[in-house]
Amino acid sequence: MEHESRAVPGAQAIARAAALLRLVTASGAGGAALHELARSSGLTRSTTHRLLSALRAEGLVDRDEASTKWMPGPELYLMGSVAAARYDVTGLARDIVRSLAVKTEESAFLSVRRADETVCLVREEGAFPIRSFVLSEGIRFPLGVASAGLAILAFLPDHDVDAYFDRHPRLEQEWGAPHGAAPLRARLAETKERGYAVNPGLIVEGSWGLGAAVFDRSGRPEWALSLTGVGFRFGPDRLPELGRTLLAHAHQLSARIAGVRR
Numbered sequence: 001m002e003h004e005s006r007a008v009p010g011a012q013a014i015a016r017a018a019a020l021l022r023l024v025t026a027s028g029a030g031g032a033a034l035h036e037l038a039r040s041s042g043l044t045r046s047t048t049h050r051l052l053s054a055l056r057a058e059g060l061v062d063r064d065e066a067s068t069k070w071m072p073g074p075e076l077y078l079m080g081s082v083a084a085a086r087y088d089v090t091g092l093a094r095d096i097v098r099s100l101a102v103k104t105e106e107s108a109f110l111s112v113r114r115a116d117e118t119v120c121l122v123r124e125e126g127a128f129p130i131r132s133f134v135l136s137e138g139i140r141f142p143l144g145v146a147s148a149g150l151a152i153l154a155f156l157p158d159h160d161v162d163a164y165f166d167r168h169p170r171l172e173q174e175w176g177a178p179h180g181a182a183p184l185r186a187r188l189a190e191t192k193e194r195g196y197a198v199n200p201g202l203i204v205e206g207s208w209g210l211g212a213a214v215f216d217r218s219g220r221p222e223w224a225l226s227l228t229g230v231g232f233r234f235g236p237d238r239l240p241e242l243g244r245t246l247l248a249h250a251h252q253l254s255a256r257i258a259g260v261r262r
Contacts, residue, residue, distance in 0.1 A: 031069030147211030
């Protein structure tokens with residue numbers, strides 16, 4: 001992507017600002033401190049502050065004067081409201097996610113694919129009192145890392161999967177040995193054969209996840225439903241049942257999306 005940024009005047013600044021917007025949005029209502037945003041973005045504090053100030057002038061981010069933390073601005077809400085009419089499926093999905101949480105007693109989620117990442121849109125808590133907090137609204141993961149992204153990546157065309165690996169050669173360095181090309185490709189094949197993805201505590205030890213792809217009207221995996229919980233709740237005696245329940249809800253949502261005229 002670097003050569004594209006150099007080829008288009010101003011593209012690098014836009015890419016940096018967009019990255020900061022994602023980080024601020026992922027921080028939620030509590031906001032994020034300047035040093036946190038600088039560290040996460042890989043930018044200097046001065047550059048980060050300059051870009052945030054420009055975004056604030058446009059209403060895209062805001063700054064709490066008491067805490068000095070940066071948070072999403074009012075203009076983002078207005079933009080999001082307009083974009084939701086085309087892209088948001090949470091209205092279609094919320095009762096399905098809630099049903100998944102009720103039936104499994106685990107935390108249930110809806111995530112959407114955005115380029116090479118998944119973004120969590122909806123979280124519903126199950127009744128089981130011990131919970132995993134790896135995922136919540138606004139949290140992003142690269143495809144193939146969390147169970148939702150693993151499920152989506154598994155059902156993309158082979159050439160798209162190959163291109164993804166070409167674009168992200170450092171997955172193993174950033175996420176550990178299980179995310180090297182060979183073991184990740186093996187998990188993709190298992191996911192495709194099984195129908196749903198299993199993440200056996202690869203992000204946080206002891207926190208397991210299951211993910212099932214949700215397809216658009218053209219048959220592309222653009223969303224995923226997932227479950228997370230503590231490892232002993234995902235043992236071999238219960239895992240197939242959870243997988244069947246997850247797949248049934250994912251199929252229901254895919255059918256509902258396919259039936260909506262856009």
